[in-house]
Amino acid sequence: MHPFEYAAPETLDQALGLLGEHGDEAKVLAGGQSLIPILHYRLARPRVVIDINGLLLGDIVVENGRLGVGALVRYHQLEESDVIARRCPVLGEAARLIGNVRVRTLGTVGGSLVHADPAAELPAVMTALDARLAVASPSGRRTVAAREFFTGPLTTMLTADEIVTGVEMDAVSSYGWAVEELSRRAGDFAVVAVVALVSLDRRGRVDDARVAFGGVADRPVWARAVEDALRGREPTADVLAHAAQTARDALEPPSDAFVSGAYRRHVAGVLCRRALARAVARALGRT
Amino acid sequence: MTDAVATRDALRIVGQPVVRHDARDKVVAATAYAADWALPGMLHAAVLRSPYPSARIVRLETKRATAMAGVAVVLTAKDVPRNTLATDVPGQTTAVGPLRATLHVLAEDRVRHQGEPVALVAAETLELARDAVEAIEVEYEVTPGVFTPEAALAPGAPPVHGTGNLLAQWRIARGDVAKALAGANVVVEGEYTTQLVDAAYLEPESGVAWIDSDGVITIRLSTQVIEHFRDVAEVLQVPQNRVRVIGTYLGGGFGGKEDVTVEAYLGLLTLKTGRPVKMVWTRQESLLSRAKRHPYRLRYRTGANAHGEIVAQQIELLADAGAYAYLSALVLLYSTVTAAGPYRVPAVEVDARVAYTNNPPTSAMRGFGAMQTVFAYESQLDRVARALGMDPVAVRRVNALRRGDTLPVGQVIETHVAIPELCERAWAALGPPTAARAPHIKVGRGLACNFQPYGRIVWLHDWASAWVGFEMDGSLVIRCGCPDVGGGQASSLCQIAAEVLGVTLTRISVHVSDSALTPLAGTTTASRQLYMSGNAVLKTARELRAGLLGVAAAMLGGDADDLDMDEDRVVTRDGRTLAIAGLLAECARVGVPRSHLGVYHAPAGEPVDLATGSGKVFPDYTFGAHAAEVEVDTETGLVRVLGYAAAHDVGRAINPQSVEGQIQGGAVQGLGYGLMEEVVVENGINLTTSFATYLIPTAADVPDVRAVVVESGEGLGPFNARGIGEPPIGPPAAAIANAIEAATGARITRLPITAERVARALGLLD
């Protein structure tokens, strides 16, 4: 690691003050599970590292039917929290698929979103949920829709002096859910990940469906077409397969040295169908 | 069958799953690995490596780096007393002929692969050393490179070295292959591709060097070959007795620590600075620069008659040596000799070549050329069986070698070949078949056999020595220059000595792997260490025992042959005992030595002419059969191994628990090779220089491995053991490929068998 100064603010205002002072010469440190490897490889050489772990951003709260998750909530909390299990269990299922147990001890919701790995689970979940990120900067506060936040591989709309303080989303307790992914090795980043949420009306027709993909583009992909293909329809195997096919056809995943775009696309279709089927089964179990 | 079986019941400690003495240290982390070592005033070292696979060094400027505060020294090629390192046959003189196996310690005017070392730095801290590496200015002029062996051998290809790109070629011809193929009932043709693979031990290359009293440059490092002290002395141009290598317990070796790693650099830096120096490679460096397992292209035509008996094999092998020769010629020899499999094949032609490229260099890795061929010959045999409607066990039974058969190279198999029994037992060990858990899941089983030489090529005249001696209190010391790579090498030596000398295991201490203080025993490679050092300790202990019992016989009256040593005593037939301490005191009084240095010489032979099939190449072979049950997701191509059994005839299991451990560990490395491992190189650039991209199996990727240990009582090692270090890594890839075909009808011919490759073979992406 390159030498740098270390600052550990106690409050958000202090942290924002430091960011305002150092701008793009500073790096925010949360769980460190992406930032420290980057520093080890000397791919980033910040002059100051601002450790935000002393900030009070680690709460999970429910207010007016909305779920708020602080930026410093760790993956293992998503796995273990009762509130999450009741209000938004898809978050727990997604968190269990992230990396290894040590990553889940320290990795944070905010860090995962800001790091914006195109194959990461939480960005895809937040995209499916249409979550809103709360962002603070020395000059004020704003919220950003997850569906707009990610702008490319490892890039977001966040500016150098901003901090994500948390995410807010609808509690989706009445939805069936599933996260399906295929990885090259147990615990690895997904080749393709699919997040599906389905709610049914009283007649068993699809009331709402939300689907997003990870690993198929330079950022998470919201599969709006699936939702349109499902809404109001009876979720038979054929209907689900057709919806998955529609989603798949809209994708043009890139190739890399390990996996071709064509294969990603194929797998996206298969996993989408499976995720929908599981989500529907769960929704039936709930209604 | 042999004396080992006859005396089997009499064995007391050999054959027991005794707890390894080193395991106790390791669970409390008391083992000091090479990097777990520090000396006062120690400097930290770093290496500058080439970012290009093929380039000329136009300018190399170290002034700025040298001037940095805290930097002790910066070295380039011109600072190296003798900048050439011979890599022919580690630890041994050779009669193999001119292998041209040398490389530069530091690059001179050219770099031939990405990661080739260009300069060294030693500084007060590791961070400073890395900063200094960044401050060295190098100007490269990129030159055209060659990145496949096919391209390397094409006319007009840019030469990697001054000579042509063909590094070595071996040929075997036996019988009339064309005629036999013409008369065959089935002929199966296949082309197989195996990938570049890394040893990927968890402990990176590491060591500390210092100058000890009398100017002896002492290097304590993680190595499979302490005999490299001679190579370091040559580089430093100091007398060979002024360099000492202390080998630590290794955090894994698998062939990757057979060639020189950090020792020459450490020797240079400590010599130039006069201070202790530590060098630990990063994982990136390790994955980038250390020699790997050769990728092969294997073309096979296999003919069989209606009974499934192979009548002919025509085989063409092409391997990628990367930028330097290292052990490529020998690796290719192993492939050539094993190419037709552990089967009777009357007519065989093998044409094997290995070429230089600007890819990462390749050299020794577990399996050593005898494993790439398994994927091809076992896939071929399965296809023959399928064409004839035979089951996998039957086709192997009819073809298996038997004692007295002659290999295509002309070597007569002198020991028992357990292939049929191994096949049956491995297959049965899978238990009742698993039902497919969903309609899109298909389940299938596959079998694959192999044979792997153990011990060195006979014309290398291999030997090993050991020292065994009693202290006055009856405790025993073993000294043997054998590196312990984690397979329980040192512990097995204790068991052997305990067996012969009747000493309680806890009263033995063993010192291994020190070129100055332990008698040299050769390398822990080639599955030779138990065979060679084990035999050396056995012979030494027996000779010591004879001397001691002579004294005991005089004390007790009667014949030395009637005495036994057991539980730290001498015991007579009629039950009288003599405490070992008493015997030792008597030895001291009458002047009979209580210690002994012994040398074991492996059976040696003359170099053979492969083409005419003139004789013996290896001392002997270890045979195996593995069976796998897999499920294939026919919608994604994802393969999961549900069950796995690995059977080997180990001759005699000195420590059954260690043997099982070798089999299970080797099989899982083989599964990694089969399913996920690949060093991906694009135009000479390695894209897998981290453990996040170079994937090895985790506990969740593999099933339990049932190790089936068969003891034929025949083998050349101590108590008739056979080498078992390498053999278990051979069959898994083929067993998986065969199981996938059984499940789905799709034949995979390229490793690793990724989900995408299976999906393509299933036609999912058309």
Add this chain to the structure above:
Amino acid sequence: MIARLVLNGRPREVEVRPNQTLLELLRDTLGIFDVKEGCDEGVCGVCTVLLDGRPVSSCLVLAAGLRGRAVVTLRGLERNGGLHPLQEAFVRHGAVQCGFCTPGMLLTTLAFLEREPRPDREAIRAALEGNLCRCTGYTKIVDAVEAYVRGELGHD
């Protein structure tokens, strides 16, 4: 600057550089070599320590940020000089070959069993997924954990 931690039960204050990891603090500054270094990127698990009882990669933790938290390394398992029963199980069941992965395996296993005391083999494998072993093929490691869970060695 000063890093504060409770190391194997003992409060410590140690002078560190801002860019020093917990792994470097333990090995280079304190000479605690029961924590190994294998990849420096959180994948291999040989640098595992317990941070407030949960496993972390010490290669990915800044020492400066420890804020007095509890760090346990392998030597924190010592019981009056004897082996912890899980260590005993590893020895007896041949779960140790080169031993480089062993400290991390032991710590990860214990943290896991705190939360899931009666796992089956599959759950054990899943729990150890982040700790690579290149030698054993894992079977005997799972055997050892299972034996410990069954209380074969006087545990419980």
